[in-house]
Amino acid sequence: MQVKLLDLTAQYVNLRTDIRKAIDEVCDAQSLILGPTVERFEAALAAYCGTKYALGVSSGTDAILCALMALDIGPGDEVICPSFTFFATAGCIARVGAIPVFADIQADTFNIDPKDVERRITKKTKAIMPVHLYGQMADMEAINDIACRHDLKVVEDAAQAIGARRNGKRACAAGYAGCLSFYPTKNLGAFGDAGAITTNDPSFHEKCRLMRVHGSGHQYFHKFVGGNFRLDAIQAAVLNVKLPHLEAWHEGRRRNAAIYDAAFANSAVKAPYIAPGNWSIYNQYVVRVANRDQVKDKLAKAGVGSAVYYPLGLHEQECFAYVGTKRGSLPVTEQACREVLALPIYPELKEAEVRYVAEQVLAAVR
Ligand SMILES: *Cc1c(COP(=O)(O)O)cnc(C)c1O
Numbered sequence: 331m332q333v334k335l336l337d338l339t340a341q342y343v344n345l346r347t348d349i350r351k352a353i354d355e356v357c358d359a360q361s362l363i364l365g366p367t368v369e370r371f372e373a374a375l376a377a378y379c380g381t382k383y384a385l386g387v388s389s390g391t392d393a394i395l396c397a398l399m400a401l402d403i404g405p406g407d408e409v410i411c412p413s414f415t416f417f418a419t420a421g422c423i424a425r426v427g428a429i430p431v432f433a434d435i436q437a438d439t440f441n442i443d444p445k446d447v448e449r450r451i452t453k454k455t456k457a458i459m460p461v462h463l464y465g466q467m468a469d470m471e472a473i474n475d476i477a478c479r480h481d482l483k484v485v486e487d488a489a490q491a492i493g494a495r496r497n498g499k500r501a502c503a504a505g506y507a508g509c510l511s512f513y514p515t516k517n518l519g520a521f522g523d524a525g526a527i528t529t530n531d532p533s534f535h536e537k538c539r540l541m542r543v544h545g546s547g548h549q550y551f552h553k554f555v556g557g558n559f560r561l562d563a564i565q566a567a568v569l570n571v572k573l574p575h576l577e578a579w580h581e582g583r584r585r586n587a588a589i590y591d592a593a594f595a596n597s598a599v600k601a602p603y604i605a606p607g608n609w610s611i612y613n614q615y616v617v618r619v620a621n622r623d624q625v626k627d628k629l630a631k632a633g634v635g636s637a638v639y640y641p642l643g644l645h646e647q648e649c650f651a652y653v654g655t656k657r658g659s660l661p662v663t664e665q666a667c668r669e670v671l672a673l674p675i676y677p678e679l680k681e682a683e684v685r686y687v688a689e690q691v692l693a694a695v696r
Contacts, residue, residue, distance in 0.1 A: 333674050333683045335635030336515055340678035341579075345571060349521075352567040363560050371566040372526070374573055375510075378493070379502040381528040383535035386561035387542055390489040390511020393525035394422040394459075396559045397485050397507050400537040403428050403456050410450050411459040411487075412442040413643035413655070414663040419461055419487050420644045428456070429653060432645040434660040438603040440464065440616070440670075443662070444472035451476070457483040462491030462501050464639075464672075465517070465583075465613035466604055470496060470504040485509065489525075492518050493580055495609035502528040512569060517583070517611050518576050524565040582677025583612040586684045590615060590673065593688035598695045600669075614639060615675035619695050622671050628694035634687050637672045 342349070356367060368386045376384035387393050403409060405427035411419050413432035420430035433446040442460045458477055460468035470484075477484045484505035488494075491501040492510055502508025510516075512524035527538050540547055545556035587602070587610070594601040600618035604610050616639065619625050629636050643663040645655035657664070673687055 331683065331686045332633040333635060333679070333687050335637055335672065335674050336676050337678065338514055338519070340676065344678075345575070348571045349568055352571050353564055356563045356567045359563075362563050365563055367563040367570065368561050368566040371561075371569050371573070374570065375526055376528065378500075378573060378576070379508065379528050380500045381503050381508065382530045382532070383528060385527045385535060385538050385542065386566055387525045387527060387559040388561060389523040390509060390513060390516075390525040391418040391422060392557070392559040393509035393511070393527045394418060394485070394487060395425060396538055396541045396557065397509055397527050398422055398426045398428070398457075399556065400534060400541050401457065401483055401485070401507075406454060407456040408452060408454040409457045409459055410447050410455060412461050412463075412663070413645040413660050414440060414640060414666055415461040415463065415487065415644065416489065416640070417644065417647075418489075419459060420650065423459070424650070429454075430644070430650065431455070432643070432650075432653065432655045432660060432663075434662045435463075435666065436469075437662050437665070439466060439468075439605050440666060441466065441468035442473070444469050444476060447473065448476050451480055451482075455480065455482060457485055459485045459487055460505070461487040461489075462494055464602065464616050465491050465494055465611040466602070466608050467491060467494050467496035467501050467504065469605070470499070474505070483507070489513075489516065490613040491611060492516065493576055494611045497607040503530075506531065507534060512565070517579060517613050518569065518572055520565040521568045522562070522565055524561055524569065526561075579677045580611045582679075583615075583675050584610070586675050586677070586679055587612045587615050589681065589684045590617075590675075590688055593685070593692065597692055599691055612675050614672040616670050616672045617691070618666075618669040619671055619691075620669070621695075622669050625691065625694040626671060629687075629690055632690040632694075634690050635674060638670060639672055640670075641667055643667055
């Protein structure tokens with residue numbers, strides 16, 4: 331049996347007619363960038379996330395960059411983030427001229443450890459950027475408490491966690507600002523690059539809105555230096571079709587996760603730990619195994635796709651050597667880098683496929 335890590339065609343075939351019609355409408359209207367289709371998506375997205383505002387932007391990376399620019403974070407500032415995350419989290423902090431200060435993660439959830447965050451606060455710290463990794467929200471109560479005591483902004487990197495819940499709040503609605511990605515592999519994927527910034531603060535929303543178009547309110551008059559962070563109407567049209575299906579897709583992933591969880595109980599495969607109060611959307615289903623690289627090779631031979639998110643912490647990346655966080659200083663992150671393996675979890679997987687993957691994983695660790 332062949333089971334891919336992700337099969338986007340399986341989703342597309344079910345929505346083909348609706349998506350092509352929505353794209354056709356944009357083609358006929360020739361309103362191609364921002365405009366009514368984007369605004370419709372922004373309103374639906376804010377309602378979905380439970381925030382007052384949502385702003386469509388060009389990618390998840392640009393959402394983070396634009397949010398940091400709108401917060402006036404720059405040279406001389408520090409932003410605390412995990413090292414165990416996708417590059418964009420820290421990449422954007424560095425691009426605005428601030429220093430990414432890497433905190434370790436919790437061994438069980440893989441999310442940023444609030445105790446380590448607090449240890450790393452200095453007079454230069456301006457913000458904390460927790461990442462809701464793999465679809466499970468970070469400990470936002472503890473993070474917000476720290477932020478409140480030290481007067482810091484909390485920007486959620488929710489790229490992997492649209493729709494995730496924690497104690498009654500959704501990802502993006504638990505911090506000051508939320509950043510989303512609609513990269514095709516995320517739970518809500520566009521047909522190219524797309525992203526969004528959410529907030530409840532009208533002035534921050536307005537500043538991001540101007541930032542998105544080179545800091546300009548009226549054409550050719552610029553209040554500050556922004557960028558081109560605009561969202562295409564075709565992407566918004568696709569997202570408008572997909573958003574109403576998102577909850578059902580989350581449920582499909584959670585159903586598959588439950589099958590895996592049962593199969594891996596009392597085995598050498600450590601299934602994901604979901605903290606009390608959390609409701610994961612399983613953007614990834616990530617297990618820990620010893621001899622991870624061999625397990626991955628064996629799975630490939632059995633026709634099963636898997637991937638490593640992430641093989642190297644950001645603190646060990648060449649480009650962040652100047653930050654000075656040495657190997658050995660984030661032990662929980664470094665161990666996770668050696669042990670994690672993401673398995674197929676997309677909602678259209680058939681039960682027999684999930685069971686086959688589970689069997690092959692168990693056979694590979696034996
Ligand atoms: C995908 C992702 C991003 C970046 O999103 P793009 O749309 O690819 O730019 C940022 N942070 C995390 C944690 C991600 O998974």
